[in-house]
Amino acid sequence: MFAYVIRRLLLLIPTLLGILTVNFFIIQVMPGGPVEQMLARLAGNATDATERFSGGGNNGETLSNQSNNQSANSKYRGARGLSPELIAEIEKMYGMDQPIHVRFGKMLKNYLVFDFGNSFYQDRKVIDLVLDKMPVSISLGLWTTLLVYTISIPLGITKAVRDGSRFDNVTSTIITVGYAIPVFLFALLLIIIFAGGRYLTWFPLRGLVSEGWDDFSIWHKIIDYLWHMVLPITASVVAGFATLTLLTKNSFIDQIGLQYVMTARSKGLSESRVLYGHVFRNAMLIVIAGFPSAFISILFTGAIFIEMLFSLDGLGLLGYQAAISRDYPIMFASLYFFSLLGLLISIISDLTYALVDPRIDFESREV
Numbered sequence: 207m208f209a210y211v212i213r214r215l216l217l218l219i220p221t222l223l224g225i226l227t228v229n230f231f232i233i234q235v236m237p238g239g240p241v242e243q244m245l246a247r248l249a250g251n252a253t254d255a256t257e258r259f260s261g262g263g264n265n266g267e268t269l270s271n272q273s274n275n276q277s278a279n280s281k282y283r284g285a286r287g288l289s290p291e292l293i294a295e296i297e298k299m300y301g302m303d304q305p306i307h308v309r310f311g312k313m314l315k316n317y318l319v320f321d322f323g324n325s326f327y328q329d330r331k332v333i334d335l336v337l338d339k340m341p342v343s344i345s346l347g348l349w350t351t352l353l354v355y356t357i358s359i360p361l362g363i364t365k366a367v368r369d370g371s372r373f374d375n376v377t378s379t380i381i382t383v384g385y386a387i388p389v390f391l392f393a394l395l396l397i398i399i400f401a402g403g404r405y406l407t408w409f410p411l412r413g414l415v416s417e418g419w420d421d422f423s424i425w426h427k428i429i430d431y432l433w434h435m436v437l438p439i440t441a442s443v444v445a446g447f448a449t450l451t452l453l454t455k456n457s458f459i460d461q462i463g464l465q466y467v468m469t470a471r472s473k474g475l476s477e478s479r480v481l482y483g484h485v486f487r488n489a490m491l492i493v494i495a496g497f498p499s500a501f502i503s504i505l506f507t508g509a510i511f512i513e514m515l516f517s518l519d520g521l522g523l524l525g526y527q528a529a530i531s532r533d534y535p536i537m538f539a540s541l542y543f544f545s546l547l548g549l550l551i552s553i554i555s556d557l558t559y560a561l562v563d564p565r566i567d568f569e570s571r572e573v
Contacts (some may be wrong), residue, residue: 342520361456
């Protein structure tokens with residue numbers, strides 16, 4: 207197993223490099239980059255823009271006089287009325303004055319030492335922004351994943367054992383309805399009903415903690431934190447547990463019908479011993495296999511709507527805002543972080559495979 211883990215860790219390097227390479231070059235050629243966005247904001251007031259970047263003086267007057275001349279070879283939209291010198295100054299400010307391969311090589315070199323640079327628009331180091339937002343996303347991801355698995359696995363097993371019963375039909379209906387409701391719509395429904403939207407005001411609408419949280423006692427802090435997390439986590443869990451429940455049920459049903467289960471029952475073993483001593487180990491393999499993608503989805507993609515609706519300033523919202531504003535340092539740092547996290551969790555998933563079923567031997571497989 208040790209040799210397998212080493213091979214997988216070494217495989218992280220080309221995999222991560224491939225992900226960064228493809229996304230870097232795709233994003234670079236997309237319209238609406240940071241230079242174009244700045245030009246669009248300055249196009250209506252070129253004189254003020256030249257003073258801003260040139261610092262005024264004679265040089266500022268020169269750029270102002272040239273600002274009405276649009277460069278015929280300009281590669282940016284929105285550059286009409288702005289001088290080539292001003293455009294070059296903006297390019298230099300965002301580091302876009304260098305060739306694309308030079309920028310890519312510089313980014314890789316910096317990422318090796320986890321130097322993600324500064325945000326284009328927030329004037330802060332990207333690593334500081336990520337560390338500030340991480341507690342919110344980690345809270346959502348861990349609590350949601352824990353509750354999803356805690357609810358889905360026992361429910362899926364019970365549905366498999368009682369397949370076709372009234373309990374199975376009723377829970378399947380509830381699960382289907384919950385799965386059909388979009389996560390943002392269900393979150394809005396919770397806000398309207400329970401957060402002062404129209405009916406009750408049982409839960410807070412915004413933030414992770416209340417004002418003055420630092421002055422609370424330890425128990426008051428815990429209760430306040432959990433109180434704020436109820437609605438966001440409820441919305442996330444309802445959106446995520448349906449697939450896992452049905453996956454667990456179908457996996458158990460497939461295993462229950464196999465010969466080894468009938469053999470175990472014929473030996474007089476109790477039903478719980480058959481289910482959890484024999485079936486569980488085999489049926490849970492497919493559930494474990496989906497853990498990495500489920501966790502990353504909850505932590506990043508699935509959390510965007512929740513963070514937006516409940517005003518939770520986490521990584522999902524940070525990445526979304528960076529994509530809209532083309533804040534490249536945050537975009538690529540988020541991509542690097544989540545790709546690396548997903549690849550590491552995939553290795554952990556394989557190790558969990560071996561713990562659940564010792565018969566699996568990764569050493570004999572090629573990576």
